[in-house]
Each structure stands twice: as structure tokens, then as C-alpha cells.
Amino acid sequence: MLAMHVGAVAALLPRFWSWQALVVLGALYWTTVLGVTLGLHRLAAHRSFQAPAWVERGLVLMGALACQSGPIEWVGLHRHHHKYSDQPNDHHDAARGLWWAHSDWMLHEIPALRHVERLTGDLQRDPFYRWLDRWFLLVQLPLAAALYGYGEWAGVHGGGLGLVLWGIPLRLVLVYHVTWLVNSATHALGYRNFDSPDLSRNCWWVAILSFGEGWHNNHHAFPHSARHGLRWFEIDITWLHIRLLQVLGLARRVRVARYRP
Known part of the structure; x- marks a missing residue:
């Protein structure tokens, strides 16, 4: 974790800046965040819709690019969180403070790991x-090789190393903190549509950064809903991708909650 943050800072040095690096960061951020929200979260963890095996595996592979543990551990910990949200045995219980919920919990023993299987x-x-x-973790290796090879071949400013730094450590650190904000900020900031038995809230700016995961109170009220943004102004980018999969015939049995004030 420390190495990734050091690499992210190094990526911002002027010698590694290029428009190609910015495009790489944007494309891989989109790929990785969707892999987490669409693949690991709404599909694998909550089964809010069904997809052909090749689509599911592709989305979960995109989620593995986030380096947030393997998919089985990720899903197991998330399901455990929903069973005990903001209770003492919730591994990122927001009642213990924002810093704990954001990332400090990962630096300690995690008893919930015993329940993953x-x-x-x-x-x-x-x-x-x-x-x-x-x-x-091996998924990062062909990605790093491709970025480095293209950067050297195309003569990008900063070379292949610049693209690697923007495409891996800088991307990972951004995705890390956006994901962690769902555990911290959306359990403290924003409004509530539903009286769910936890601290979850809807936070618009986290929703933008996380492609819809910031409508967290809606999600905790209806965990199996493929759509998290339930009101007209609650923009849910991940849901728009699920609708696209539906149009293409690649998503079926989509479970959707409705907002009724």
C-alpha cells in the first residue's frame, strides 16, 4: 500500500506527464471502477442481475484490476458487512470513526475473514x-508490460515508465480512496431516503466518483437492487451500463427497487 502511494506521487512529477498518460488513466479508471461496481459488487456480491458466464468473468477480471484482494475475499467481506453493517463486528464499522471506516481497519486483524468461505x-x-x-495480483503484469511497451514504441513523454506509473499506482490509489469513501463518507455525510438500521447515507459527490455507489442509503435499504440511484436526480452511471447490457441481451432477471416517498 505504501509503495502504491509513493508510485502515485512519483507519477505526478513533470517528467512523467503526457496526454497519453492522462488518457490511459481515464480509460483504466473507468475499466477498474466498473469492474468493482458492476462486476464485484452488483453482480458477484449481490446477484442483482444475471449475465452470461463470459460477461461475468470479464467484469470480475476488470474488478481484479483494482487490487482489492481476490474476488472471493472481496465478495465475502462485503456480504459480511451487509449482515452486520455499522455494528461492532462489522470490519469497517463507521461508528468507530471515519478514519477507521476509510482504511485503518485494513491495518489490523480482520476477524470477518474467518467467515468468507x-x-x-x-x-x-x-x-x-x-x-x-x-x-x-498477476493481472497487473501484462497490463504493465503493455503500457511500458507502448510508451517506449510511441516515444511518449516520460516513456514507458510514465505510462506504467499513471496506469497502475496512480490509478490504484485513486480507485482505492474512491472505494474507501463509500465505506467512510457515505456513512457520515449526505441524506437518507430510507430508515435503514445503519449509518448509511446518500452522498452525491461520492456517487459521481464511484459511478453510483454513493447512493449508499438506497443500497442498504435494497441491497439486491441493480439500480442504486432511485430518484430522478440520483445519477447512477453503473446502472446505465447495466441498462446497456440489457439492451444488448447480456443482462437478464435484473432486480430493481422503486422509490416511493
């Missing part, structure tokens, strides 16, 4: 999930 029986049966859960 019990909570992920559906994923444990899939060899692809088991393989990716063990080797998710």
Missing part, C-alpha cells in the same frame, strides 16, 4: 473464481 459457497464452486482469488 461460509459466505461465498456459490463462488467457491467456480474454478475461475478460485484461480483469480489466488492470482489476482
Whole structure:
């Protein structure tokens, strides 16, 4: 984690700046955040819709680019969080403070890890999930090789190293903190549409950064809904991608909650 933050700072040095690096960052941010929100969260963790195996595996592979543990562990911890949200046995219980909920919880023993296997029986049966859960870090290697090779071949300012720094550590740090804001900021800032038994809130700016995950009170009220932004002004970019998959015939049995004031 420390190395990624150091690499992210290094990426911002003038010698590594280029328009190509900015495009790489934008494209990979979109890919990675969607992998987390659409693949790991709404599809794998909550089964809010169904998709062909190749679509699901592609989305989960995109989520593995986030380096937030393997998909089985990610899903298991998230399901555990929903069972005990903001209770003492919630591993990122926001009642313990924003810093704890944001990232400090990861620097301590996580008792919830003992329950991952019990909570992920559906994923444990899939060899692809088991393989990716063990080797998710390796996904960064071909990406780094491709970025470095293109940067050197195209003569990009900052070279291949510049593209690697923008495409991996800088991207990862941005995605880390955006994901962690869903655990911290949206349990403290914003408004509530529903009286859910936790501290979850709807926070518009987190929703923008996280492609719709910031409508967190809506999500905790209806965890299995594929749509998190339930009111007309609650823009949910991940939901728009699910609708696109529906139009293409790649998403079915989509579960959607409705807002009724």
C-alpha cells in the first residue's frame, strides 16, 4: 500500500506527464471502477442481475484490476458487512470513526475473514473464481508490460515508465480512496431516503466518483437492487451500463427497487 502511494506521487512529477498518460488513466479508471461496481459488487456480491458466464468473468477480471484482494475475499467481506453493517463486528464499522471506516481497519486483524468461505459457497464452486482469488495480483503484469511497451514504441513523454506509473499506482490509489469513501463518507455525510438500521447515507459527490455507489442509503435499504440511484436526480452511471447490457441481451432477471416517498 505504501509503495502504491509513493508510485502515485512519483507519477505526478513533470517528467512523467503526457496526454497519453492522462488518457490511459481515464480509460483504466473507468475499466477498474466498473469492474468493482458492476462486476464485484452488483453482480458477484449481490446477484442483482444475471449475465452470461463470459460477461461475468470479464467484469470480475476488470474488478481484479483494482487490487482489492481476490474476488472471493472481496465478495465475502462485503456480504459480511451487509449482515452486520455499522455494528461492532462489522470490519469497517463507521461508528468507530471515519478514519477507521476509510482504511485503518485494513491495518489490523480482520476477524470477518474467518467467515468468507461460509459466505461465498456459490463462488467457491467456480474454478475461475478460485484461480483469480489466488492470482489476482498477476493481472497487473501484462497490463504493465503493455503500457511500458507502448510508451517506449510511441516515444511518449516520460516513456514507458510514465505510462506504467499513471496506469497502475496512480490509478490504484485513486480507485482505492474512491472505494474507501463509500465505506467512510457515505456513512457520515449526505441524506437518507430510507430508515435503514445503519449509518448509511446518500452522498452525491461520492456517487459521481464511484459511478453510483454513493447512493449508499438506497443500497442498504435494497441491497439486491441493480439500480442504486432511485430518484430522478440520483445519477447512477453503473446502472446505465447495466441498462446497456440489457439492451444488448447480456443482462437478464435484473432486480430493481422503486422509490416511493
